[in-house]
Amino acid sequence: MRQPTRLCAALAVAFGGLAAGQAFAQETKQQLERVEVTGSSIKRVAAEGALPLTIVTKEDIARTGATTVQDLVNLVPSNFGGAVANNNVGATGNASEANLRALGSKYTLVLLNGRRIANFAFGNSPVDLNSIPLAAVERVEILRDGASALYGADAVAGVINFIMRKDFQGVEIQAGLAKTANKGADGRNASIAAGFGDYDKQGFNLVLTGSYEHIDRLKAVQRPFANSGIRPELGVAQVSTRNGIPNLNFTDTRGNEYTGVNPLRYNGCNSPAFALANVGDPTQCATDYVKFIDLVPEQTRAAFSGRQIIKLNADHQLVLEYMHTRDRSQSFYSPAPYTEVVRFPFAIRPGTRFYPTAITLPKGMTLPAGYIMPNGSVLAADTVLGADMQVTPAGNLSGRWRTVAGGGRSDITETENDRFMIGANGSIGGWDYDAAVVMSKNKGEIYFGPGKFSYAKLQPLLDSGNINIFGPQDATSQALLDSALISGQRQQTAKSRSTEFDFRMSRELMATANGPWALGMGANYRQELIDQVSEPVLASGDEVGGDGAIPSVSSGRKVAGVWAETVYPVAKGFELTGAARYDKYKNDFGTSFNAFSPKASVKFQPMRELTLRGSVAKGYRAPTLYENLRPLSTSNNTASNWSDPIRCPNGVPINNTANPVEEVQDECNIQLAAGFSGNRNLKPEKSTQFALGLGFSPTPSMTFAVDYWNVDIKDPIVPKSEAQVLGSPVQNKDYIYRYDPRITDPAALGSLNNPIKGSQNPDLPIAYIYLPFENTAKTYASGVDFSAQFRFNAGEMGKFAVLYDSTLFVTHGYQYTGLAKTSDLGKFKDFGSAPRYRHAATLQWNMGKIGASLTNNYTAAYEDYTDSTLVGADYPLVRKVKANVTWDMQLTGEVMKGLGLTFGVKNLLDKDPPASRNSLYFQVGFDPTYGNPIGRQYYLNAKYSF
Incomplete structure (x- = not known):
């Protein structure tokens, strides 16, 4: 939540390769401007706050070599395992997402200029980071603390606020190339930004930006560590x-x-x-299906944005914002x-x-x-x-x-994001105000790519015997096979829309001997809509190897909220902040709920070099409309191998059944069929969290910060546990659906299309295990963030800086209803890997118009994914995925007035990602949420300003 004004100064406390600012308290001789920062509605000097806020400037962003918002967020040490573009492999329409605290991307709120963006259309997922063009970003503010008391839903693990360029004059043109040392995933990008109008003299400023980026496909066969599912050194054969x-x-x-x-x-x-x-x-x-897949899909992005500030008079201004992005990705996976x-x-x-x-x-x-x-x-x-x-x-x-x-299958996903805002801000009657209407839409279309077939077209050809299933096709049979393709047809269209009005105001209520007592308050009203339309092939389940019949989904809801915040100086250097928010949700399908989110924080500064801070809060996450309404899809697998508990107890088939075990399907020690669906009766997830921290600046060139944080989430929304159902099949029999293969009428009760719930008849095989979304027991995590910065001037040798930022987990785990707690700290469990520690450390050097940096990125080892049914008998079940360590370097220089060049190398030592038994997204041999498969990559960027 921000006013359109420049942040003149704030302390810089490192976070990795980003020379990020963190707000605590050391005064400077400059006149510091009072502004709103992420996590508070009350104007203040950025360094005065009690919150663990990291500020990443445009210069900091340039030093990382990142060309996308996704690349930038992945460098944040407190961001663990968020979804990236690689996750599109073997899936359709996945977004790139942030994941602070490794709690899951759904607990990180992403904002643009302090206001919400429409969720990703497919699955109503969190905001797609690809929808934000990095070229338009002036800075990023990362709040590593819960903020539901101000922002409402989703701000449980923290908030990432992208601030667009503003008050800019001139033209800036940038172009870049990226080349990998080992082929694949090469990239090219270009952008232009132009600013017109002097706000102070002419009463307006208009900033326009445009950008383009293309990333080439990286095939699994192009990387030896990932070119096969048969990994004898790991004891697995993922085939x-x-x-x-x-x-x-x-x-x-x-x-x-x-x-x-x-x-x-x-x-x-x-x-x-x-x-x-x-x-x-x-x-x-x-x-060996890995031979057909991609590690990185082909991606193309284009974006345009504009922001205009119009001075109405000395106290009021009008703000207009528009952003349009377009993304296209194509991923290949197994036939x-x-x-x-x-x-x-x-x-x-x-x-x-x-x-x-x-x-x-x-x-x-x-x-x-x-x-x-x-x-x-x-x-x-x-x-x-x-x-x-x-x-x-x-x-x-x-x-x-x-x-x-x-050939290998592929999906083509095309998305467009439009966001328009009109707002006004200023001051009236001693109150600072900010009001706006934001209309945001994310639209996506998925098309069947090469290698996609129709059951209705292919089945008659197989029945005729004119397709060769015993070897290569000849010209005639290949032509017949190609006639069953559905490539190029659209499979699904999705829209996610959000229209919101919000109003906020703040002022100093009175001056006290210890400082001003301030108050902020506001209200908002938001309408959310989703519309996912399945084309006939998808709606009928006609795609060969697809997810079965997927009906269309369309619904909406209305959200209204009010909030207030106050800051009171109890004593000199001692400040209390209290905030609370109340939200009311009303769904179009008849359900409703409300949420109350309080927060209290304290800041104590016994001396100008030392700041102590703490906070305690409650927050929430509302179920998405898709989690409520997801249609039942039964063409899925359980994650692990299981045996039918009635027809194959303990892996041993029973005798004397009307339908012999394993005659029509696999039933013993196999991934069973699973059916996933939404749940209209989901409750909001509730969080309780607290944090304690300090900032210490013994000298103006040396700063340290340490924060302990703790988050507990009650009733997290996840699919029902297959271990719970199949581990206690009698108690959970209503989640096991069975059918009689002798019934041929698809509409008849007991048929495969109309199975029987809870039957204990040993004659009936399993149709599917029903795993709907549900509110399960809890998720929890705690840890310590530590950052440090030391800058020194070496005279003729230039200026140096050492920057360090890290996150260390103390606890991390989850609990399903009726089951014991599971700690996944330092392990790979149900929700992915949870390494204990991550850091980024950078050495920077500058002398005049040239500079250099060297960054070490480190993520700790963890206990590998283990499925005892897949690991060879001669190999240990427990193994470690080694620490992921990479080095990045960069050289910068101004070759002439206005023209700067940057050359850098990511993964300088060309380290392969650590080996893992993991097979996420069909990729085998490494964990794509932990290590990057690209390898060493060189990049060259040129920027010309005038």
């Missing part, structure tokens, strides 16, 4: 048995039955075109598996074009007792084949097929 040449279930002419025999297993699964892999199974092959989650949906009939005349059984395969050999003899005992042996198939062949011949 899929859904193959372009399937593992077959069939019967031969002698009546012998076979399960999961691959026609190419006899030659070691040697088929590079189909990415088949030998994972040690005597009969099966698997698909589509032609199957529902665990079922076998098709068969190849005898007499069709590609039906094999023989299938080779591989050497080493075990033939059971009673097996009839080709010569008619019958085996008296289990026998291991000593050599390959051909058999003649009879009847239908079934299995799991993957559309490898159609």
